[in-house]
Amino acid sequence: MFSYSVFLRLYHLPFSEGLDCCAAGNVVIDTLTEDGFLRDVVNKGDYIREIIKSWGFPIVKDVRGKGLMVGVQIDESVKPFDIEVKALEEGLCTAVSPSVFGRARLDSTFL
Known part of the structure; x- marks a missing residue:
């Protein structure tokens, strides 16, 4: 793991005049x-990939x-653009991050 204090010193250096940017970086x-954040990201990603495979x-x-x-x-016979158009026609936005969704929302989107 990285040293949080070293990271903050390095992070603040180029933004010493932009305290709002520093505060936003601290929130990130x-x-x-946070405990469980990355575990939740991994679990949601695995879940989405398994649904798509199914x-x-x-x-x-x-x-x-x-x-x-x-x-x-x-x-290779299918053009990615055609898939994007079909997804939009069906109401599926392919550019939204599922990280803000709970499991119920993932189910309603992918199942």
Whole structure:
């Protein structure tokens, strides 16, 4: 793990005139170091990848990632843009982070 005091000294150096930026950085560090935060991120990511795999779509060749970064490898015969258009037509926004959703919201979105 990193030394929190060393990080803060290095972080504050370029932002010494921007105390609001420093405060925002402190909030981010506090959130990232909360008990269970990263475990929850890993669990949600694993859950999402398993759901996508369970769909059994023939165009999906592989699903992988780490945490909430989810990569879906699709068959080369399908254009990614076509998938994006179809997702939007169905009301699915593919650019929203699921980190703000609870398990019930993940279920309603992916199942």
